[in-house]
Amino acid sequence: MAVLIFYAFVGLALTSAVVVVTTRNVVHAAFALMVTLFSVAAFYVFLDADFLAVIQVLVYVGGILVLVLFGVMMTSGSLLVKLRAPVRQLAPAAAVGLVLLGVLLHVSIAESPWDQFVLVEDPDGSAGAAIKAATSGGRSLDAVTTAPVRPRLTIAYMSEEAAGEGPADRLLEQEVGTALINTGIRRMYVVQSRPDALNPTRHVVLVEKRVTSLVRDRADADIGDDELAAVREAVAARPVDGFTPAEVDRPDMLLVTGLDEAGRAALVGEGRLREVTDVRTVVGLGDSVMLGEFLLPFEVVGALLLVALIGAAVVSRKELEA
């Protein structure tokens, strides 16, 4: 159902955007732009950015679009004439647009490195032992757990502390990869679990590619869709760190619910779960703006807005006096 609504808004956004680009009437274009902006606000809701959706409607539809309509009204002398470009401009613009569209779609669909999965083939359970051995020595040992989910498949669960981006973490990946090669493993999935920043009562489990080039070079074949599906099912079926995954609507994320206050406090105490701000509320967002890391950008943008307002007033006023 949610997917159907999403596609409805996709159709609405793209259709109205085409109207914005092609219509001869500027007023029609402005109202079509309103539909596009509303659809983008709907996308923000789908992305759990509720506050941003409200801001989108408030500022864009209520502010900017009204401003644009005033501009249309005050320049209505040249409203309906010569809105479209001559053909000699259309052709190169269409060419540039199509090339750019091809590049963007290729990057978005074909090249997406953010939806990749890694699989551990584990015929005899040695992959789990190899991962544990590679991560022993005091570093991130507890963070890695493995689970055989079917005869030739093991999923390694890695918490946020173990699956970071620093040099030490890359070294960890190298060691895991080398250990896996030594046990005859060619592919692996590593499931990374971390608290969901948008809602601290949920737990995000990322299934992503964490594999060394050594392992990648030795891979026999690309991972097939059925294999991906099997891993997704396995991850969804298995409780991760004691939580039951409840929502599997994305290929690269699982949201784990069912965490009560006591369990959360215990995990925070163990350092396996981080307290995060609930940014879906206005209070959380306000905290990060007013008190947190975004104070300086907030001030800079505020100053810019002031300068823009004064500048707009000056530009308009000079003409009146003349």
Next chain:
Amino acid sequence: MITLSHYLVVSGLLFVFGMFAVLTRRNAIAILMGIELILNSANLNFVAFSRYVVGGVAGQMIAVFVIVLAAAEAAVALAIILDIYQKLGTISPDETRELKG
């Protein structure tokens, strides 16, 4: 199942439409609408990446700042457009050549 790629495709299309409007329109206000489309597509990317890949509030914050920038830009641009219209009687970017040396 809605994936990150869905949002990237939508935002890529919006960007191309906006760029097409900027390139082909002969009305400065219509060009401004194209710019708004481009800014919205960038915003969508920020929020989608922050939801699916990074996790956290940074992408949403940048989107909020971009919205504020768009508001400031629209105010100044429309003031300039009105000024040009009162001076020259047209807002076609092809016909306003006052700055041409």
